[in-house]
Amino acid sequence: MFSHGFMSFAAIGITVACLLIMGTFSLVAVNANQNLKDLQKENAILAFVSDDLTDEQAQALHSQLSVVDNVSDCTFVSRQQARDEYVQKYDEDDLYSDLEAGIFRNRYVLHLTDPDQMKGTIEAVRGVSGIEKVRADEDISNGFVTLRNIASVISIALITILFVVSVFIISNTIKLTTFDRRDEIAIMKMVGATNGFIRWPFVFEGLLFGFCGAAVAFGLQWLLYEAVARGIANSDTLQLVSVVPFGNIWAPVAGVFAAAGIVIGVGGSLTAIRKFLQV
């Protein structure tokens, strides 16, 4: 075990690097997604009620709108409320104090469960009779979705490449051990050792590489995350970005690191000894 000092170091090092990069990308994605969701949540849909309906009829639409798929909540805003809000928001100089509620329309403010499906939901809301117009900042929302999707594709691609590289390096390290022990392996096979029996020590070695890598990577990831989170909190411009506390996500991160370490380690060792076990 670990007889090839430098290669073992390289194998663990590359696993650490792989997991760290993978973890960093995933955590950025998690945080980005969180922030996007927050932004999208604020990004409500407005559904204007036709002026042909009386106030009572307009209010009665609530039951129909709240059962539309993907609508998480739905609030009725009357002409009067809309006017008051408007005046409060824009009337610094008392310009609009005599603004009539009549020029506003009754409306509903809708929030969505899954912002990705905004388009379909808008269609469905439009289909409710009595709703005349729907307004949503679709473009912004679509932009968020696209951005996040691109980020995901890039990180998946990167993760795949790094995974393959790690498996390759571990595999080569273990190949060195199998090469040292090729005579022994040949004898074991000759006397009737099963493949599983021969494989086990190498799988164990791979597992150990994977686990050491995962443990070191987890520690470094933690330090890095805290440092970046502190940096963001102390920065003037980035304060708006909310960072998910590491305490909330350490368990899944540890789980994923351990699992990835196992897959990389075992994958590497199995690739290394596959050839040896034929015949």
Place this chain on the structure above:
Amino acid sequence: MIRFTDVIKTYDNGTEALKGISFSIEDGEFVFLVGPSGSGKSTIIKLLTGEIIPNDGRIMANGFSLSNIGEWQIPYMRRTIGTIFQDFRLIGKKTVYDNLSLAMRAVDAAPREVKNRIPYVLELVGLENKMNRYPDELSGGEQQRVAIARALVNNPATIVADEPTGNLDPGRSLEIMTLLERINALGTTVLVVTHEKELVNRLGKRIIMIDEGKVVSDGLGSYEV
């Protein structure tokens, strides 16, 4: 018991090494397999150890049908056959004792069994005083006796030896053959490939002679040519 029935083996490069070989060896027999260089002797040994598979015909060995054996069964079949080669194939970094214990641990023997069995087989081959030596501290004859001890250590039903005396001088060769004869007397079936005419004739055992991939004679007698 070992039985070859119309076995044909053609290597991937087209060489017809065996062209329909049939013979059978009962439990407890001692058999020499002889024949000119390239006649197919090692091919027969490799078929027996499951290293290669025949193109046609049937091979039975100690209850396993080697012509259609499952991959997972091969290790268990190999445990019934102890193999000895011309070049000993000992692990140079391991002592005599460790070479034998590797073979036992490879088949999951209990540590106590390992401790009891190794001195016993080393005594059988006359090396009980050299179990802590390394292979390169032993003579060729002694190394081959370690290899024989290793072939015996898991108590196989059959021992197959491919030119076990090929690297030894005549005196050592006789010692090795006599040792194999003794092992046979203790109940193990022995199949020995050899070129040593004098030894074969001297021991007076059954001789299967092959030439160009075919059995040309089989029976007690002497090895001429």
